[in-house]
Amino acid sequence: MDSTTPSSEFTLIDTHGFKKNKKVKRVLPDWLAKPTVVSVDLKHLEVPIDGIPELDPALVQKLKNKGCTHFFPVQNQLVPWIIKTQKHWDYRWLRDLCISAPTGSGKTLSYVLPIIQTLKTFSRHQLRALIVLPTKDLAVQVYKVFLYYIKNAFDLRVLLLESKNMTLEKEKERIVQYDSSIGWIDLVDIIVTTPGRLVDHLYYTEGFSLKNLRFLVLDEADSFTNILQNEWLHKVNDSLAYNGPTKCTLNTLNDSPQRTQRLLFSATLTQDPEKLKFLKLFEPKLFTSIIKRKNTQLPTDTTGTDEPVRGDFVGKYTTPKELKEYMVLCPEENKPLTLYHLIRSKGLKRVICFVKSKIEVHRLTRLLCKLSEFDTNNSPLRVNEISSDVTQKAHSGYIKQFSNGKIDVLICTDSLARGIDIELISCVILYNVPKYPKNYIHRIGRTARAGHKGKAITFVTPEHKELFENVLNSAGKTSLKNMKVDISDLEQYEQMYIDALKAIKTESTQKPKTVSKRRLKKKKQLKK
Numbered sequence: 001m002d003s004t005t006p007s008s009e010f011t012l013i014d015t016h017g018f019k020k021n022k023k024v025k026r027v028l029p030d031w032l033a034k035p036t037v038v039s040v041d042l043k044h045l046e047v048p049i050d051g052i053p054e055l056d057p058a059l060v061q062k063l064k065n066k067g068c069t070h071f072f073p074v075q076n077q078l079v080p081w082i083i084k085t086q087k088h089w090d091y092r093w094l095r096d097l098c099i100s101a102p103t104g105s106g107k108t109l110s111y112v113l114p115i116i117q118t119l120k121t122f123s124r125h126q127l128r129a130l131i132v133l134p135t136k137d138l139a140v141q142v143y144k145v146f147l148y149y150i151k152n153a154f155d156l157r158v159l160l161l162e163s164k165n166m167t168l169e170k171e172k173e174r175i176v177q178y179d180s181s182i183g184w185i186d187l188v189d190i191i192v193t194t195p196g197r198l199v200d201h202l203y204y205t206e207g208f209s210l211k212n213l214r215f216l217v218l219d220e221a222d223s224f225t226n227i228l229q230n231e232w233l234h235k236v237n238d239s240l241a242y243n244g245p246t247k248c249t250l251n252t253l254n255d256s257p258q259r260t261q262r263l264l265f266s267a268t269l270t271q272d273p274e275k276l277k278f279l280k281l282f283e284p285k286l287f288t289s290i291i292k293r294k295n296t297q298l299p300t301d302t303t304g305t306d307e308p309v310r311g312d313f314v315g316k317y318t319t320p321k322e323l324k325e326y327m328v329l330c331p332e333e334n335k336p337l338t339l340y341h342l343i344r345s346k347g348l349k350r351v352i353c354f355v356k357s358k359i360e361v362h363r364l365t366r367l368l369c370k371l372s373e374f375d376t377n378n379s380p381l382r383v384n385e386i387s388s389d390v391t392q393k394a395h396s397g398y399i400k401q402f403s404n405g406k407i408d409v410l411i412c413t414d415s416l417a418r419g420i421d422i423e424l425i426s427c428v429i430l431y432n433v434p435k436y437p438k439n440y441i442h443r444i445g446r447t448a449r450a451g452h453k454g455k456a457i458t459f460v461t462p463e464h465k466e467l468f469e470n471v472l473n474s475a476g477k478t479s480l481k482n483m484k485v486d487i488s489d490l491e492q493y494e495q496m497y498i499d500a501l502k503a504i505k506t507e508s509t510q511k512p513k514t515v516s517k518r519r520l521k522k523k524k525q526l527k528k
C-alpha cells in the first residue's frame with residue numbers, strides 16, 4: 001500500500017473539522033488584573049513638594065533640604081492614600097498594598113513619609129511599624145532614611161536591629177523595659193530589620209510584642225515569597241494581634257478591625273496569586289508601573305473607560321525611562337580587555353561591574369589595576385572590589401569613596417545588586433549574562449535612578465546569547481542595541497595584558513606564606 005494515500009479500508013476521523021485550540025489566557029483575580037497604574041515618568045512631575053496637604057510641614061522642609069522639588073509618581077499616589085486610610089484603622093479593615101515600580105523610582109519615601117506622619121500623633125512609644133528587608137546593607141540604608149526624617153522633628157524612636165557593635169542582649173534593652181507597676185513597655189516606635197534578627201527577638205526577647213503593629217512593610221518583597229525559605233513570616237503572622245479576615249464577609253463583620261496593614265514593595269513584585277497567598281493579604285490593592293513600548297498600545301477596555309484589560313500587561317517588569325541598555329557580543333577570553341577598552345575609550349567613570357563570584361571579583365580587580373599600572377597613555381584607573389570577602393568597614397569605605405568620585409570602577413558580586421542606592425552611578429556593566437530576569441532588572445537598576453540618565457551594558461558570549469534573549473523576553477523586553485567592539489580595537493592593549501598577567505603571577509608566587517597563629521603554636525609544641 002502506498003503510505004501517502006489513505007486506505008479506503010480505514011475511516012479517518014475528523015480530518016476536516018480539526019481546529020487549533022485557542023491559547024488559554026491566564027485569568028488573574030481582579031486586584032491584579034485591574035491595578036492602579038503608576039507613571040514611570042520622573043521628568044514631568046506634577047505634584048510639588050508642598051502639594052500633599054496631609055504631610056507635616058517639618059517633613060516637607062526636610063524634603064526641600066534634600067533638594068526634592070516634586071514628588072515622584074509612586075509617592076504622590078501612595079503617601080496620601082496610606083495616610084488617609086490609616087485614619088480609619090480603629091473602625092475599618094485596611095486594605096493591604098502591593099507596589100511594583102521601577103528601580104530608583106522613590107519607593108522608600110513612599111512608605112517612610114506616611115509611616116512617620118501616622119505615628120507622630122501618638123503620645124507614648126509603642127512598636128507600631130516593622131520594616132523587613134532581605135539584607136543588612138539595605139536595612140542600614142532604610143534606617144538612615146527614617147533617621148533623617150525623624151531627627152529633631154518628631155518624638156519617634158527608630159531602631160535598626162543587628163547594627164554595628166550591638167549584641168542581642170543590648171538590643172533587648174533598647175526594645176523593651178520591665179516596669180514593676182505596668183509590666184513590659186515598648187521603647188521604640190519603628191524597627192528596621194532583616195528576618196534573621198527579627199526571629200531571634202520573637203523567640204528570645206521577653207516582652208517583645210507585635211500586637212500593636214499598624215504597619216508591616218516588606219521591602220524587596222519578592223525575596224520573601226518562597227514559602228520554604230521564609231518560615232519566619234509564619235512566626236510574624238502568628239505574633240500579630242489579629243490576622244484575619246482575608247475576605248470581608250457577613251461572618252467577619254463583627255471581627256475587630258484593628259489589623260496590621262501589610263505593604264509590599266519591589267521593582268519585580270511577583271503577580272502570581274499562589275505565591276502571594278501565604279502572605280495572607282486582605283483585599284489587596286496593586287499599584288504598578290507599565291511602560292508603553294514603541295508600536296504597542298496599552299490595553300484598554302472595549303467600553304473605552306481606559307481600564308486595563310484583564311491580565312494583559314501585569315507581570316511585566318518596568319525599568320527606568322532614562323536607562324539605555326546595550327549588549328556587547330564577545331568571546332569569553334576577550335572580556336577583560338573589552339571591559340578595559342570600553343572604560344578607556346568611552347571615558348566611563350562611576351562604573352559598577354557585576355561579576356558572578358567573589359574569586360572573579362578579586363581577579364578582575366587585580367587585572368584592571370595592573371593594566372592601568374602598565375598603561376602609560378592614560379591616567380590611572382581607580383578600581384576597587386566589594387564582595388563578602390571584604391570587611392564591613394572596608395565595604396562602607398569603598399562605597400563612600402565611590403560616591404565621592406575617588407573610585408572609578410567598583411567590581412562586585414550580586415551583594416550590591418538589589419535596592420542599594422548609590423548616587424550617580426553612570427554605568428552598570430554586567431560581566432556575565434544573568435540567569436533570571438529579576439537579576440537583570442535589579443543589577444541594571446543601580447543606574448538611571450531618580451530620573452538621572454544611565455547606561456547598562458551586558459557582555460554576551462556566543463554560548464550565552466540564547467539565554468540572554470530568553471531573559472530579556474521574560475523581562476518583557478526586545479533585543480538590545482549591540483555596542484560593537486572590534487578585535488582590532490583590543491590589539492593596542494595586548495602587550496600590556498601579557499605584562500600585567502606576568503606581574504600578577506610573579507606577585508602571587510613571591511607572596512610570603514602566612515602561617516596562622518594556631519599552626520605556629522602547633523609547630524612549636526611539636527618541636528618541644
Ligand SMILES: Nc1ncnc2c1ncn2[C@@H]1O[C@H](COP(=O)(O)OP(=O)(O)OP(=O)(O)O)[C@@H](O)[C@H]1O
Pocket residue numbers: 067068069070071072075101102103104105106107108109266267418419420421445449450
Ligand atoms: N521626590 C524625590 N525627588 C528627588 N529625589 C528623590 C525623590 N524621592 C526619592 N528620591 C531619591 O531617589 C533615589 C532612589 O530612591 P529609592 O532608593 O527609594 O528607590 P527605589 O524605588 O526603592 O529603588 P530600588 O527598587 O532599586 O530599591 C534616592 O536617592 C532618593 O533619595
